[in-house]
């Protein structure tokens with residue numbers, strides 16, 4: 001009987017285990033995870049603060065049925081060493097030491113928010129992703145009044161909004177000029193800056209923490225031009241792959257993600273890597289980009305399982321697709337973003353249609369008239385619209401195809417597709 005070992009039982013690891021069990025009922029599957037409970041929704045703190053859930057435990061997503069479906073689990077056990085030649089993994093719960101051999105190994109150890117050295121040993125500096133980190137960060141938040149957040153991407157801003165909504169004083173510190181620059185253009189960043197200021201947040205952009213001092217009552221942060229006092233600091237950036245266990249033998253990319261082929265195999269064909277631990281070629285730029293979202297973790301987990309079960313399937317090129325909500329406005333971005341275009345010197349045209357009361361969409365078009373990206377903002381939920389645009393991008397639809405396409409009509413349902421038809425009409429008219 002074949003034996004597959006999986007290290008990491010978060011979104012990607014558990015998906016791989018479950019899918020492999022479904023595809024191959026007779027296989028021995030062993031899941032080793034250093035935390036006691038996973039997978040955990042990393043933004044669970046926001047769900048508690050916003051009242052969507054009452055307890056962080058409700059942000060643990062999977063039912064505890066793994067053993068019932070024949071997956072042997074070791075929760076609370078950390079893998080400390082891999083003997084690649086002997087196909088053997090060593091792990092411990094701090095008291096007992098174990099070893100297991102494998103036929104195939106799946107690495108699903110994801111990524112972690114790293115605290116820079118200057119914060120080491122400080123009791124009022126936090127970061128969170130796992131359940132245990134989130135528990136201690138939430139306890140600190142509850143006792144604090146003024147909270148500084150370093151990082152103005154999705155993680156930092158979503159936390160900032162949740163804190164503002166429960167009456168905390170929020171200081172946002174970002175190294176760049178714009179908010180969520182990775183996904184949205186300057187206009188959306190400016191819109192968000194105004195919203196966060198209106199709600200009472202203090203913004204320190206193009207800034208950084210040069211020095212930090214911890215006193216009995218709180219922290220003193222020295223920024224480029226000013227000093228700020230706060231109760232706690234939360235680091236909402238610096239996510240890095242948890243790959244140090246493999247540095248001795250596996251081929252890595254410069255950002256320390258693990259290099260995998262299109263079947264998600266590492267340089268050892270029986271060793272697969274999935275989720276936040278890897279980078280895949282981007283559909284638009286063709287450069288490898290690190291995976292950093294739950295859906296990508298689940299998809300790569302599925303595909304690795306399928307390949308181990310001998311049903312060869314290549315992972316498709318990566319298409320960035322992300323969404324969030326700030327102060328009643330849904331935001332979403334797919335494919336090319338302004339930042340990616342700048343970084344890769346990509347030439348594109350853009351058309352903006354719609355308005356904020358429903359949905360405002362900016363679509364990006366390449367020189368062959370193909371839709372290659374979009375960013376959306378508005379008061380109407382946009383998830384299905386994002387998914388539709390993603391399919392159109394993957395299918396190489398041109399603006400002519402979009403212009404000619406018609407969609408279903410139902411009197412009480414507002415369809416998004418007319419927005420795309422309108423954008424295509426404007427584009428073709430300008431040509």
Ligand SMILES: Cc1cc2nc3c(=O)[nH]c(=O)nc-3n(C[C@H](O)[C@H](O)[C@H](O)COP(=O)(O)OP(=O)(O)OC[C@H]3O[C@@H](n4cnc5c(N)ncnc54)[C@H](O)[C@@H]3O)c2cc1C
Pocket residue numbers: 007008009010011012013032033034035038041042043077078079080108109110111112113128129130155242245274275276277291292293294295297
């Ligand atoms: C604050 C925050 C908010 C986020 N919000 C969103 C969101 O809204 N939407 C979204 O799509 N994504 C979000 N993400 C990203 C998302 O959490 C990740 O993409 C996802 O968790 C990746 O899953 P994974 O299984 O690849 O890795 P991870 O979730 O990082 O899991 C890796 C697992 O491996 C375990 N592990 C590591 N080393 C060892 C070892 N040596 N031995 C045993 N076990 C080990 C870890 O304990 C962990 O459980 C957020 C991330 C953060 C930090």
